[in-house]
Amino acid sequence: MPAYRSVPSLDLLGEQIRSMLEEPSTSHGLARALRAAAKEIEISRCHHASSRAWPNGRTDATPKKVQIGGGAHRIDGFFNIDAVPPADLLWDVREGIPLQDGGVQFMFSEHFLEHIDYPRSAKHYAREAHRVLTDGGRLVTGVPDAAYLLSHYPANPDLATEMVERWYSKRDCLGDINTFLDLINYLFRDQDDTPNYTPHLWAYDQEKLTHLFIEAGFRSVEPWTFDPKIANPKREWASVYVIATK
Template sequence: MSNLDSDKVKELKCLVRAILEFNKTTHGMGRALRNLTKEIGLYENHIKGARDLSKKKNLDTTKIQIGGGSHTLRDYLNIDIVPPADIIYDLREGIPLKDESSEFIFTEHFLEHIDYPTSTKKFAKECFRVLKKGGRVVVGVPDGEQVIKAYVKKDKRFFDEMLKRWYSKRDCLEHFNTYIDLVNYHFRDQDDDKKYNPHFWSYDFEKLVSLFKDAGFSEVKKWKFDSSIANSKRWWGSIYIIATK
C-alpha cells in the first residue's frame, strides 16, 4: 500500500468521523457510515497483515485454523482479520497460502459472517486449492434447519435454550418477545453493533454439501463434534461438516 493510498484512507476516516459527529446525520446514514468505519479498520488490518506475511518464512501450513478469533488452536496456523492470529488477512480476498500446501483446515462460526455468494463460494474454492489431495476441511456454522423446525413447531424449550446459551449476556434482550425475533437473530445477528458482526447467510447440511461439492470436494459428510478441536461452547445449535479433496 503506497503512502498516497494510506493518506487517502486517513482522509476518508476523518470525513466519516466528521459526518457521524454531525448532529443532523440521519439514522440510515449513520448505520452505513458505522459499517464503513468497521470495513476501513479491517482493510487497514489486511494491508498491514499482507505486508507482515511477506516477511514471514518457513511457516508450518500443515494444519490451518480460519477465523478463530480469540479461540486459537495450538499447533495450528491461525488466519484471521483480527489479532491474535498468526496471519492477519481478509479471507474474503482468499487464503494467503500456496497451492496444495495444507493437510487440514478447521473453521467454525466464520462462514456465516462473510457474504454469500461471492465470498463464501470463493472461500470454499480456496480451501480446495490450498489442500493436498486427500486433505480435509471441517466447517461449523449455526444450524439453520434446527431453528426453522423449532419455529414451525413453536418449540418453547428449544428457544428458551437458545436464548440462554446465545443471548442471555447481550444487551439486546429487551427486543426479544416472540419466537420470530430469535429466528431473525439467528439469520442476521446483531447489526450496527460495536462488538458483534452480523450474519450474512444461514446454512443447513444440504447447503454445505452443495457449496463444497461445487468447489470440487469429492466427499462431504457430517462431522462428529470433537471438543479437542472445536469450541465446546459451539456444539449446541451448530452443524459441522467435513469435506475431503
C-alpha cells in the same frame, strides 16, 4: 494524459467517518452504514498491512493445520488466520487464503462462513480452501444450523427461552428478542448494530454446506462429530459441522 482520480486514504476516510458519527445530526440510517464502513476500513487496514509484506497473496508460512476466523478462540498447533487480532496472520479471507497450493492437511473454521457474503465470497473461500489443501486434506466447517432452528418453528416456550439465553443473554438487544421468529431473524440476518458483532450474511444447513464444498471440488462431505479439543465448546449447541475431503 491519463485522467487520475484522487482516492482518499483509508486513514482519512476513517477520520471523516468518526467525525460524522460524533455529529448529532447524522441520521440513524447513515450512522449504521458508517459504522459498517468503519469496520470494513479496519479490516482493510489490517489486510493491507499484511498484503504489503506478501504482495502476491502467498505468505512464506507452510502450516499443516490452519484455523480460519477463530477470533479469540485460537487453537494450539494451528496457524490462525483472521481479519482482526489476535491471529497469527491478519488477512481478509474474502480476498483469498494467503497460502501456497496443496500444503495444508487440516483446516478448521466455525461460525465464520455465515459472516462473509454469499455467493461471491463464500464460493471463493470454498475454492481457496480446496486449493490450499493437500490431496486427501480435510476441511471442517461449523455454522449455526438453520435447519435446527426452522425445524422447531413454532417453538415451545422452553426451547425459545433456552435459545435466547444461550445466544443473546450478553447482548444489548436481549429485551427485543421476544418471539421465536425474532430468533429466526437473528440467525438469518444478525445485524446487531454494536461493534462487538459482525453481521450474519447467509444461513446454512448440512445440505447447503455439502453443495458448496462439492461444487468447489471436494470429493466428499460428511457430518463431523463435535470435538471440543478443537472446536469452541460454546458452539456445539444448535450448530452443524461438516468435514469435506479433497
